[in-house]
Amino acid sequence: MSTPKLRIGVDVGGTNTDGVILDLSKSSDPDRGIVAWKKASTTSNPSDGIINVIKEMFQDSHIDPEDVASVTIGTTHFINAVVEMDQSRLAKVAVIRLCGPFSKDIPIGIDWPPRLRNIVCAYRGLVNGGLEIDGSLISELDEDEVRRQCTEIKSLGIRSIVVVGVFSPIDLIYKQEETAAEIIRSIYPEANVVCSKEVANIGFLERENAAILNASILPFARRTIHSFQEAVSRLNLKCPVFVTQNDGTILPASAAARVPIRTFSSGPTNSMRGAAFLMQDHGNEVMMVVDIGGTTTDVGLLLKNGFPRQAAAYSEIAGVRTNFSYPDVRSIGLGGGSIIGRDKSGKLTVGPESVGYQIQSKALVFGGDISTATDYTVLGSSDVQIGDRMKLEGCSLEQNLPEFQRKVKSMLEQIVDTMKTSPEDIPIVLVGGGAVIAPDSLVGASRVVKPKWSGVANAIGAATARVSGVIDSVESTESKTQQEILSELSQRATDKVVANGALRESVVIAEMETFPLQSRIIIKAVGDFDYSRTDFEEIPAMVNAGVDGFADDGNHIEQKTTNGENSKDLPSTSRSLVLTKEDVMSYKPSVINRQWLLSETDLEFITIGCYILGTGGGGSPYQHFLRLRELLRGGATLRVISPQDLNDDDIIACGGGKGSPQVSIEKPYGDEDQKLINANVERILESQRELYKFLKTKPDAVIPLEIGGGNGLQGLIIGASSALDIPAIDGDWMGRAYPVSWQTTPVVFEKKAMMVPTCISDGNGRIILMTHAPTELDAERALRAALSQMGSHVGCAKGPVSGKNTKKWVVENTMSLSWRIGRAVTLSRCANTIDTVAESIIAEVGGPESARVLAKGKIIGVERIVKMGHTYGEAIIELAASQDDNGVVSTSAKERVIIPFKNENIYAKKIDANGKEEFLAVVPDLVCVIDAQNGEALGTQEYRYGLPVVVIGITASDKWTSTARGIEIGGPKGFGFNDLEYKPLGKFSKPRSVIDEFNVSKSS
Template sequence: METYRIGIDVGGTHTDAVLLDEHNQVVAETKSSTTKDVTTGIYAAMHKVITEAKVDTKKIRYAMLGTTHCTNAIVERKGLNEIAVVRIGAPATLAVKPLTGVPEDLRDVLGKYVYLVRGGHEFDGREIVHLDEAHLYKIAEEIKGKVSSVAITSVFSPVSREHEERARDIFTEVLGSEIAISLSSEIGSVGLLERENATILNASVVNVAKTTAQGFIQALKNEGIEANVFFGQNDGTLMSIDYAVTYPIFTVACGPTNSLRGASYLADLKDAIVVDVGGTTSDVGILVNSFPRESSLAVEIGGARTNFRMPDLVSIGLGGGTIVRLKDNGEFTIGPDSVGYRLPEKALIFGGDTLTTTDVAVALGKAELGDPSKVAHLDKELLEKVYGKMVEMVEEAIDKIKTSAAPTPVILVGGGSILFPTELKGASQVIRPEHSGVANAIGSAISQVSGQIEKIYLLDEVGRENALEQAKEEAKAEAVNAGADKDSLVIVDIEDVPLAYLPGNATRVRVKASGALQ
């Protein structure tokens, strides 16, 4: 029986949907405006693409969603959970309080219940002091009914998770299993403040993720689709709904990642620079072996420094809806604000009252859209200067992300990519592949499933080679459970950290495997 998969990606301006057959060929594609509540836009795009495709909905087996819900919630400080922040690290870490360096408005929302508890470990895994369990029980009673999510961070928990896990058990015991608990050892890497921030942000968007997931499943049911549902995560692979609700922070930046993956597939290139032009921003990233290059730096989200895995991106405030302001003296400004999803009502070519980058491209004959007579009165010479500056902004971003001066292929994708020429400085060639407008939704639909395991092995008993082999097999089994095809599995990540504090030459091994959907 032939099967189909639906891929949806939500951007700031458009929500894109594609339907692919089992050979990953595009059967139907659509763009609809992103709505303020996001969910309506997803539903509209899905309905449109299914109606257009005229396929039997029973044959749609998989549905993938790449969403900006969590990112938007953090950036706009809206819809966030009431959270408690618990750091296990007194007296060692009292000098730097939690949420240090986080913007004040975000601190006001997330910093209502902050606690420092005695405990934590040294970098070699020795206990600094015993965990103060009595204090944890007291905190649990205090926050009962006031918060719906708890972020727990312990000093050097990537080496020893013992205190975080004990704290989780105490909170679950007092507050019930309904409470969402985020542990820093499962989210960030070494580096206390950044890991703590990532955990706090994760805890703050659990409700957003839950609502999004439920809305998506319901929308599918309304169309008569009983599909396996997956969320896109920011390393270019998929995660199950349960996983997504536990680690919603991993959906941050999955949009650009999806675009990179989709661009690689459409242009049939494994190594290239991708420029994804949306309605509000352009994201420039780099493909290495068809996956996004990861950033080695701390990444800011909504003004908070974090250190979990993120794609290496240069983002500029330039998209199809970016507002252009012309001044009387021949000067002008481009952005950084955008009309976003209101482009179809705001842009001049659609009868609106705001000059956007899209209007500039249409007035100069670079793109065909809307009603060109509505921009015919504008000063062409000035617009040429504006357009020149737009191109320069993209070329600068390409230059920033490159690791060498050699010309590199550039793939243009995204709805706003029609604004740019197929010759750019620093590019050996510029490709705008077919279906490039919905590359993000395609990237979401063709993504692979991953499985990850993390275990402590005693090397004196099993030996390093055996331990790694065992871990690889388990990670592969995890990926198969999550829906990956066992013949297509590859190991994408291995990390082993010696644990000096445990006898028997103990080592913590983390392995990630990924493969195509079954």
């Protein structure tokens, strides 16, 4: 018997089920090796649609089932349920956090769209547990409390439960999430339990979000994927069954039923891979793929290598921020089955609701009673032969036709525009069964192409999907170098993907991630399917396949927490403001009598700028941004004043987070000091309270320890607390971020310790007050040793300084600088000029004399370790030979830039193809790495393999560079590079004050 060589690809969409049979050995032939293809309506039972499509292809082509090597299925079912916010397909979810005292004042879904949060986020319970970054315990798992929480959840009828523990991805010893899950299953066996560590990696809120989405869709996914298996079994096919996942690779059906979120974007990914397959004669050029199905339109950028552009370090799914591998695809509720109506103001609406797979019974053109996008398309074009045009007579659609066509064209142009990184026109490839509703020309398109077989591009992409293999290992570095370990694990990953069915010669390493504890390394390899393989096991039976698992389909369960909160009490939030180019250009901050009163727009800008000025460190400001936004929405006032307006005898507080930035993205802040919450204060505010309780005084204003990263917002948080209610200063002690608090400008100007007493708190009951120290370095060494035993991250309140000294030592107007940088990035996004966002940032920090682009390329390697509360390591960036519509492409010259870091980036060193080295920038000058796809800063904890980046160098403040002592403390010697000489990148330009520019004087 001959070796099976045919691959079946099936894509089950919300409206259509598409199938294709491919012989890839003939892919260069005019027919692309397409043996058969079929498009049919999706059925209510997906297995019926799959069976029908495959049967008809077999009949049309006389295929012998014995010749089929595999069946690969892709689906948009799961992402459709989330995008449509369909309560009938989304289960309510309860979350049990293993977190100790942390995250008490962060409700689940804090940054979700309100409607989706109210559908999904039903309950939150807090349990003692969680780990520190070094693998030690925050606290032991409270198993009795897990049982109590589970009993409460069961009484509410919620069957989808997420367990999320602080630093659970590195929990290889205690296995707290797994233990809690087993307890839940023993008490509540019918529950669907999801451990967050199985869904995503480091990043507490983002991992929790991803796990919640996974849990919400799990019951529906289990039923759907089981129906896929049934369909293949009933066809007497003996080949393996795969489901395509987000990265274009395939996942065994049984695994997909456990982590359906990994398939969320497989539909558009399949379409993009299919488009690349169909457009191979058009040359390797960057193009936009617009996949219009029956329910959604998915848009992504196809790179020259034929793969979709990957998303940034963080991805959004229906407005929910997550942190797992995901293609950069945007979805809108537009498809052939989109329902047409009018809103309250009388304007025509297209979607997002859709008749979906019922289009052939509900659309007007098929004799139904619901007007859809397909009805209008048939009416408007005689070339579209769908249904019975006669059935549209007398339906009064014609008068609305021009408005419908303008609306669809506008929707498509807008989504394409948001995906572009350049204002230049780009080829657009239309695929998908709903592509008939798209016009023949679009603003922003150099040409619009609809290739042959485009209607089944998604099935073609599924059939050509690659095999993957992942190695997740913890290795000791005592006897081997990091490079030796990576080489061995890469070989193991290659062997695994070959075992999973790939041709060895086709295997490449697709992803490589390292984690700071115990050298945990994750490597993904991918390769082409080996058609000659016949040694695959039979399709495994699904566990609990017949259990629906939906929770309370008819009754809304409010989000309840252990401290009595529920969803009605929570503010309606969305993650960020929606700003247009005109909004950004016309916006003016409110500055009255030299007090800057921050708005949410100001806060957005400052947050973006702070992270860029963090030079990789300072911790992500995202959590602090959410916290400040909630304060603003709760009525708080965030005030900023100029340091030059201080009185000489004013008392100026200072504080922020101290320790590894890796901790800050995983260990959420604890209890806030808000008027509405009667609870213990969180570690940042706790250290301030303890310090001024000891000093028996109150400060007049607060200055951030550093403007870079999350600490850049801490002055605002401290100032807005009910205990202090003081303004923050437009300035800081660093002008950037530094890993240690003795690398501050007060230390440059005074050798003795000027900021003692100092207080640190870990938020877990441990507080240390240092009343005296000879120098700030002595204080730093003692406190650093303590914080390494306190979770590697603490809140720190530095001793106050006078207004007079503040005016002498401050790096001025750095909050203004953050605002200007953030505004420039936001404007680049709105104007679709991300490809020149670096130049926009440079213009705001003084122009080419003060800053420049150091490198453009992609990260090809990252190493990290944590020691004494610092994250050490280096990033390796392969330079791009040129910049195209994608932003970066690989180069054969293999020039690289090395960026070592100690929390913050230390220098950027270029190594050419011949090994020649050139230092591009060195501390105290700023080395800032930003995501080339969106202009967002990347912290060192977010560096990962494959990310396209731009590296910007910015000249440091003259507070550092005007004296030998400043260069010694803040320069390369301050990081242990004693032989490295500092050479200024350029000329420092003092930031322009927002207060000076926008001040309006009003009489009291």
